[in-house]
Amino acid sequence: MDDIATYNVDRWRSLASADAIFTRPDFHLDRNSARKRLDPHGKLGDVAGKEVLCLAGGGGQQSIAFALLGANVTVVDLSEEQLQRDADAATRYNLKLNLLHKDMRDLSSLSEISFDVVYHPYSLNFVPDVPGVFRQVARVLRTGGIYHFNCANPAFMGIRGSDWTGRGYLIALPYIDGGEIVYPDEGWVFRGKPPNQSIPLCKEYRHTIATLVKGLIEYGFVITDLTEENFGTPDSRSEPGTPEHRSAFAPPWLIFRAKKDRTPG
Numbered sequence: 668m669d670d671i672a673t674y675n676v677d678r679w680r681s682l683a684s685a686d687a688i689f690t691r692p693d694f695h696l697d698r699n700s701a702r703k704r705l706d707p708h709g710k711l712g713d714v715a716g717k718e719v720l721c722l723a724g725g726g727g728q729q730s731i732a733f734a735l736l737g738a739n740v741t742v743v744d745l746s747e748e749q750l751q752r753d754a755d756a757a758t759r760y761n762l763k764l765n766l767l768h769k770d771m772r773d774l775s776s777l778s779e780i781s782f783d784v785v786y787h788p789y790s791l792n793f794v795p796d797v798p799g800v801f802r803q804v805a806r807v808l809r810t811g812g813i814y815h816f817n818c819a820n821p822a823f824m825g826i827r828g829s830d831w832t833g834r835g836y837l838i839a840l841p842y843i844d845g846g847e848i849v850y851p852d853e854g855w856v857f858r859g860k861p862p863n864q865s866i867p868l869c870k871e872y873r874h875t876i877a878t879l880v881k882g883l884i885e886y887g888f889v890i891t892d893l894t895e896e897n898f899g900t901p902d903s904r905s906e907p908g909t910p911e912h913r914s915a916f917a918p919p920w921l922i923f924r925a926k927k928d929r930t931p932g
Contacts, residue, residue: 668770671793671794671795672745672770674867674870675745675746675793676745676746677867678866678867678869678870679745679746679748679749680746680748681862681864681865681866681867682856682866683746683748683749683752684748684864685857685860685862685863685864685866686857686860687852687856687857687862688855688856688857688858689726689789689856690726690748690749690752691726691727691728691752692726692727692728692731692752692753692755692756692759693727693728693731693732693756694756694759696731696732696735696760697735698735698736700732701731701732701733701735701736702732702736704728704729704732705729705732705733705736705786708892708894710891710892710924711784711813711815714733714736714737714738714783714784715736715737715738716737716738716739717738717739717783717784718738718739718741718781718782718783718784719733719738719739719740719741719782719783719784719785719786720741720742720743720777720782720784720785720786720807721733721740721741721742721743721786721787721788722743722771722785722786722787722790722804722816723743723744723745723771723787723788723790723791723793724742724743724744724786724787724788724790725742725744725746725749725750725752725753725766726744726749726752726753727752727753727755727756727757728756728788729786729788730742730753730756730757730764731753731756731757731760731762731764733784733786734757734760734762734763734764735760735762738784739765740764740765741764741765741766741767741777741782742764742765742766742767743767743769743771743774743777744766744767744768744769745768745769745770745771747768750766750767750768753766754766771787771790771794771800771803772794772796772799772800772803773803774803774804774806774807775803777807778807779806779807780806780807780808780809780810780930781807781809782807782808782809782812783808783809783812783813784812784813784814784815785804785807785808785812785813785814785815785816786815786816787804787814787815787816787817788816788817789817789818789819789920791816791817791818791874792818792819792824792871792872792873792874793870793871793872794872795845795847795872797874797878797879797882798878798882798885798886801882801883801885801886801888802886802931804886805886805887805888805927805930805931808927809927810927810928810929810930811926811927812926812927813924813925813926813927814883814888814923814924814925814926814927815922815923815924815925816922816923817896817920817921817922817923818874818879818920818921818923819871819873819874819919819920819921820895820917820918820919820920820921821842821873821874821875821876821879822842822917823913823917823918823919824840824848824871824873825838825839825840825848825850825873826838826913826917827850828853828907828908828909828910828912828913829908831907831908831912833907835916836913836916836917840873842873842875843873844873844874844875844877844878845872845873845874846872846873847870847871847872848870848871848872848873849868849869849870849871850868850869851866851868851869852866852869853910855898855910879921879923883923883925885931886931887927887928887929887930887931888925888926888927888928889925889926889928890923890924890925891924891925891926892922892923892924893921893922893923893924894921894922894924895918895920895921895922896918896919896920896921896922897914897918897919897920898910898911898913898914898919899911899914901914901915901918902915903915903916
Protein backbone atom coordinates (compact mmCIF):
# COMPACT_ATOMS: atom_id res chain seq x y z
CA MET A 668 0.00 0.00 0.00
CA ASP A 669 1.13 3.55 -0.66
CA ASP A 670 0.91 6.39 1.86
CA ILE A 671 -2.59 7.38 0.69
CA ALA A 672 -3.98 3.89 1.21
CA THR A 673 -2.23 3.49 4.56
CA TYR A 674 -3.68 6.76 5.83
CA ASN A 675 -7.19 5.82 4.70
CA VAL A 676 -6.96 2.36 6.27
CA ASP A 677 -5.88 3.80 9.61
CA ARG A 678 -8.53 6.50 9.55
CA TRP A 679 -11.38 4.15 8.72
CA ARG A 680 -10.27 1.72 11.38
CA SER A 681 -10.64 4.56 13.88
CA LEU A 682 -13.95 5.72 12.43
CA ALA A 683 -15.40 2.21 12.62
CA SER A 684 -14.20 1.85 16.21
CA ALA A 685 -15.85 5.20 17.05
CA ASP A 686 -19.11 4.14 15.33
CA ALA A 687 -19.16 7.05 12.86
CA ILE A 688 -22.41 7.27 10.90
CA PHE A 689 -20.75 6.04 7.69
CA THR A 690 -19.80 2.81 9.46
CA ARG A 691 -23.20 1.92 10.91
CA PRO A 692 -25.00 -0.88 9.04
CA ASP A 693 -28.63 -0.19 8.27
CA PHE A 694 -30.68 -2.85 10.03
CA HIS A 695 -34.06 -1.23 9.31
CA LEU A 696 -34.37 -1.63 5.55
CA ASP A 697 -37.12 -3.24 3.54
CA ARG A 698 -37.59 -3.10 -0.24
CA ASN A 699 -39.36 0.26 -0.15
CA SER A 700 -36.86 1.98 2.11
CA ALA A 701 -33.98 0.35 0.21
CA ARG A 702 -35.25 1.91 -3.00
CA LYS A 703 -35.58 5.32 -1.36
CA ARG A 704 -32.05 5.11 0.02
CA LEU A 705 -30.50 4.30 -3.34
CA ASP A 706 -32.80 6.01 -5.79
CA PRO A 707 -34.99 8.73 -4.23
CA HIS A 708 -35.72 10.28 -7.64
CA GLY A 709 -36.63 7.02 -9.37
CA LYS A 710 -33.89 7.11 -12.01
CA LEU A 711 -32.03 3.88 -11.35
CA GLY A 712 -34.57 1.47 -12.79
CA ASP A 713 -35.08 -2.18 -11.88
CA VAL A 714 -31.86 -3.70 -10.51
CA ALA A 715 -33.19 -7.22 -9.90
CA GLY A 716 -30.72 -9.69 -11.37
CA LYS A 717 -28.23 -6.95 -12.23
CA GLU A 718 -24.54 -7.15 -11.37
CA VAL A 719 -23.81 -4.25 -9.01
CA LEU A 720 -20.44 -3.07 -7.74
CA CYS A 721 -20.48 -0.95 -4.58
CA LEU A 722 -17.14 0.77 -5.05
CA ALA A 723 -15.32 1.89 -1.90
CA GLY A 724 -18.74 1.47 -0.34
CA GLY A 725 -18.39 -0.81 2.65
CA GLY A 726 -20.37 -0.37 5.84
CA GLY A 727 -23.51 -2.45 5.37
CA GLN A 728 -25.69 0.29 3.91
CA GLN A 729 -25.89 0.55 0.10
CA SER A 730 -24.85 -3.06 -0.43
CA ILE A 731 -27.74 -4.37 1.64
CA ALA A 732 -30.19 -2.05 -0.11
CA PHE A 733 -29.17 -3.37 -3.53
CA ALA A 734 -29.32 -6.97 -2.35
CA LEU A 735 -32.83 -6.47 -0.97
CA LEU A 736 -33.84 -5.25 -4.42
CA GLY A 737 -32.59 -8.48 -5.97
CA ALA A 738 -29.21 -7.38 -7.32
CA ASN A 739 -26.08 -9.50 -7.28
CA VAL A 740 -23.79 -7.32 -5.19
CA THR A 741 -20.02 -7.06 -5.02
CA VAL A 742 -18.45 -4.69 -2.49
CA VAL A 743 -14.92 -3.36 -2.91
CA ASP A 744 -13.41 -1.52 0.03
CA LEU A 745 -9.95 -0.84 1.40
CA SER A 746 -11.18 -1.10 5.00
CA GLU A 747 -11.49 -4.57 6.48
CA GLU A 748 -13.60 -3.05 9.26
CA GLN A 749 -16.10 -1.66 6.74
CA LEU A 750 -16.29 -4.98 4.92
CA GLN A 751 -16.99 -6.70 8.23
CA ARG A 752 -19.98 -4.39 8.69
CA ASP A 753 -21.26 -5.61 5.32
CA ALA A 754 -20.75 -9.19 6.40
CA ASP A 755 -22.61 -8.58 9.66
CA ALA A 756 -25.52 -6.94 7.85
CA ALA A 757 -25.70 -9.72 5.25
CA THR A 758 -25.95 -12.28 8.05
CA ARG A 759 -28.70 -10.30 9.76
CA TYR A 760 -30.74 -10.10 6.53
CA ASN A 761 -29.79 -13.58 5.31
CA LEU A 762 -28.40 -12.10 2.09
CA LYS A 763 -25.35 -12.97 0.02
CA LEU A 764 -22.65 -10.39 -0.78
CA ASN A 765 -19.33 -10.77 -2.55
CA LEU A 766 -16.87 -8.83 -0.36
CA LEU A 767 -13.46 -7.88 -1.75
CA HIS A 768 -10.64 -6.17 0.12
CA LYS A 769 -9.26 -3.88 -2.60
CA ASP A 770 -8.27 -0.31 -3.44
CA MET A 771 -10.70 1.56 -5.72
CA ARG A 772 -7.66 2.62 -7.76
CA ASP A 773 -6.87 -0.95 -8.80
CA LEU A 774 -9.68 -3.21 -9.98
CA SER A 775 -7.43 -5.26 -12.24
CA SER A 776 -8.48 -8.54 -10.60
CA LEU A 777 -12.11 -7.96 -11.58
CA SER A 778 -13.27 -9.14 -14.99
CA GLU A 779 -13.77 -6.63 -17.76
CA ILE A 780 -17.32 -5.48 -18.63
CA SER A 781 -18.77 -7.54 -15.76
CA PHE A 782 -21.06 -5.01 -14.02
CA ASP A 783 -24.31 -3.29 -14.96
CA VAL A 784 -24.09 -0.68 -12.19
CA VAL A 785 -21.16 0.84 -10.32
CA TYR A 786 -22.46 2.65 -7.25
CA HIS A 787 -19.77 4.78 -5.66
CA PRO A 788 -20.71 6.44 -2.33
CA TYR A 789 -18.70 9.37 -1.02
CA SER A 790 -15.06 8.31 -1.24
CA LEU A 791 -13.68 9.68 -4.52
CA ASN A 792 -12.19 12.65 -2.66
CA PHE A 793 -10.06 10.34 -0.53
CA VAL A 794 -7.68 9.83 -3.48
CA PRO A 795 -6.00 12.46 -5.68
CA ASP A 796 -6.25 10.66 -9.05
CA VAL A 797 -9.80 10.89 -10.42
CA PRO A 798 -9.05 9.86 -14.03
CA GLY A 799 -7.35 6.74 -12.70
CA VAL A 800 -10.51 5.72 -10.84
CA PHE A 801 -12.71 6.49 -13.86
CA ARG A 802 -10.46 4.30 -16.00
CA GLN A 803 -10.97 1.41 -13.58
CA VAL A 804 -14.73 1.89 -13.56
CA ALA A 805 -14.90 2.06 -17.37
CA ARG A 806 -12.99 -1.20 -17.61
CA VAL A 807 -15.38 -3.22 -15.44
CA LEU A 808 -18.66 -1.56 -16.49
CA ARG A 809 -20.65 -2.87 -19.43
CA THR A 810 -21.59 -0.57 -22.30
CA GLY A 811 -24.89 1.05 -21.34
CA GLY A 812 -24.13 0.50 -17.67
CA ILE A 813 -24.66 3.14 -14.99
CA TYR A 814 -21.97 4.84 -12.94
CA HIS A 815 -23.36 6.69 -9.92
CA PHE A 816 -20.98 8.57 -7.66
CA ASN A 817 -21.11 11.13 -4.89
CA CYS A 818 -18.31 13.63 -4.43
CA ALA A 819 -17.55 16.96 -2.79
CA ASN A 820 -18.60 20.21 -4.42
CA PRO A 821 -15.09 21.50 -5.20
CA ALA A 822 -16.12 25.12 -4.65
CA PHE A 823 -17.33 24.26 -1.14
CA MET A 824 -14.44 22.10 0.05
CA GLY A 825 -12.40 23.44 2.93
CA ILE A 826 -15.09 25.86 4.15
CA ARG A 827 -15.68 25.31 7.85
CA GLY A 828 -18.30 26.65 10.22
CA SER A 829 -15.68 28.88 11.84
CA ASP A 830 -15.15 30.64 8.48
CA TRP A 831 -18.36 32.65 8.91
CA THR A 832 -17.50 36.37 8.73
CA GLY A 833 -20.89 37.79 9.59
CA ARG A 834 -21.74 38.27 5.92
CA GLY A 835 -20.58 35.04 4.31
CA TYR A 836 -18.10 32.20 4.49
CA LEU A 837 -14.46 32.93 3.85
CA ILE A 838 -12.83 31.03 0.98
CA ALA A 839 -9.28 30.58 2.21
CA LEU A 840 -7.91 27.68 0.13
CA PRO A 841 -7.00 27.95 -3.56
CA TYR A 842 -9.13 26.20 -6.17
CA ILE A 843 -6.43 23.77 -7.30
CA ASP A 844 -7.14 20.33 -8.71
CA GLY A 845 -5.65 17.67 -6.46
CA GLY A 846 -5.14 20.15 -3.62
CA GLU A 847 -4.94 18.40 -0.25
CA ILE A 848 -7.44 19.56 2.36
CA VAL A 849 -7.13 18.36 5.95
CA TYR A 850 -9.67 19.06 8.66
CA PRO A 851 -11.20 17.52 11.81
CA ASP A 852 -14.53 15.71 11.66
CA GLU A 853 -17.59 17.70 12.68
CA GLY A 854 -19.94 16.56 15.42
CA TRP A 855 -22.65 15.29 13.05
CA VAL A 856 -20.28 12.55 11.85
CA PHE A 857 -20.79 10.83 15.21
CA ARG A 858 -24.41 11.93 15.62
CA GLY A 859 -24.69 12.41 19.35
CA LYS A 860 -22.00 9.92 20.31
CA PRO A 861 -18.71 11.81 20.59
CA PRO A 862 -15.68 9.55 20.05
CA ASN A 863 -13.69 8.60 23.13
CA GLN A 864 -10.54 8.22 21.08
CA SER A 865 -8.33 10.19 18.74
CA ILE A 866 -9.45 10.08 15.10
CA PRO A 867 -6.98 10.84 12.30
CA LEU A 868 -7.92 14.06 10.56
CA CYS A 869 -10.05 13.82 7.43
CA LYS A 870 -7.68 14.13 4.48
CA GLU A 871 -9.32 14.83 1.13
CA TYR A 872 -8.32 16.07 -2.32
CA ARG A 873 -10.13 18.73 -4.33
CA HIS A 874 -11.37 17.58 -7.75
CA THR A 875 -12.44 20.46 -9.96
CA ILE A 876 -15.58 20.35 -12.08
CA ALA A 877 -13.42 20.32 -15.21
CA THR A 878 -11.47 17.28 -13.96
CA LEU A 879 -14.67 15.40 -13.14
CA VAL A 880 -16.47 16.16 -16.39
CA LYS A 881 -13.47 15.77 -18.71
CA GLY A 882 -12.50 12.55 -16.96
CA LEU A 883 -15.93 11.05 -17.56
CA ILE A 884 -15.86 12.07 -21.20
CA GLU A 885 -12.36 10.69 -21.72
CA TYR A 886 -13.37 7.26 -20.47
CA GLY A 887 -16.52 6.93 -22.53
CA PHE A 888 -19.22 8.21 -20.19
CA VAL A 889 -22.21 10.41 -20.90
CA ILE A 890 -23.54 12.39 -17.96
CA THR A 891 -27.27 11.75 -17.61
CA ASP A 892 -27.98 13.54 -14.33
CA LEU A 893 -26.36 15.85 -11.80
CA THR A 894 -27.81 16.60 -8.38
CA GLU A 895 -26.63 19.11 -5.81
CA GLU A 896 -27.00 17.58 -2.37
CA ASN A 897 -27.36 19.60 0.81
CA PHE A 898 -27.03 18.84 4.47
CA GLY A 899 -30.63 18.39 5.61
CA THR A 900 -32.78 21.40 4.79
CA PRO A 901 -30.68 24.48 3.93
CA ASP A 902 -31.71 27.41 6.12
CA SER A 903 -29.95 30.78 6.06
CA ARG A 904 -31.87 31.70 9.23
CA SER A 905 -30.30 28.90 11.26
CA GLU A 906 -27.29 29.41 13.49
CA PRO A 907 -24.26 30.57 11.44
CA GLY A 908 -21.62 27.89 11.22
CA THR A 909 -24.06 24.97 11.33
CA PRO A 910 -24.14 22.57 8.37
CA GLU A 911 -27.69 23.67 7.54
CA HIS A 912 -26.63 27.31 7.43
CA ARG A 913 -23.59 26.60 5.24
CA SER A 914 -25.71 24.53 2.87
CA ALA A 915 -27.87 27.60 2.23
CA PHE A 916 -24.79 29.30 0.74
CA ALA A 917 -23.44 26.37 -1.28
CA PRO A 918 -24.33 22.67 -1.58
CA PRO A 919 -21.54 20.57 -0.08
CA TRP A 920 -21.97 17.52 -2.33
CA LEU A 921 -22.58 16.59 -5.96
CA ILE A 922 -24.15 13.37 -7.22
CA PHE A 923 -23.25 12.37 -10.78
CA ARG A 924 -25.05 9.73 -12.79
CA ALA A 925 -23.38 8.69 -16.02
CA LYS A 926 -23.86 6.01 -18.63
CA LYS A 927 -21.01 4.19 -20.29
CA ASP A 928 -21.54 5.02 -23.95
CA ARG A 929 -18.43 3.40 -25.40
CA THR A 930 -15.28 1.56 -24.48
CA PRO A 931 -12.43 4.06 -24.40
CA GLY A 932 -9.79 3.37 -27.02
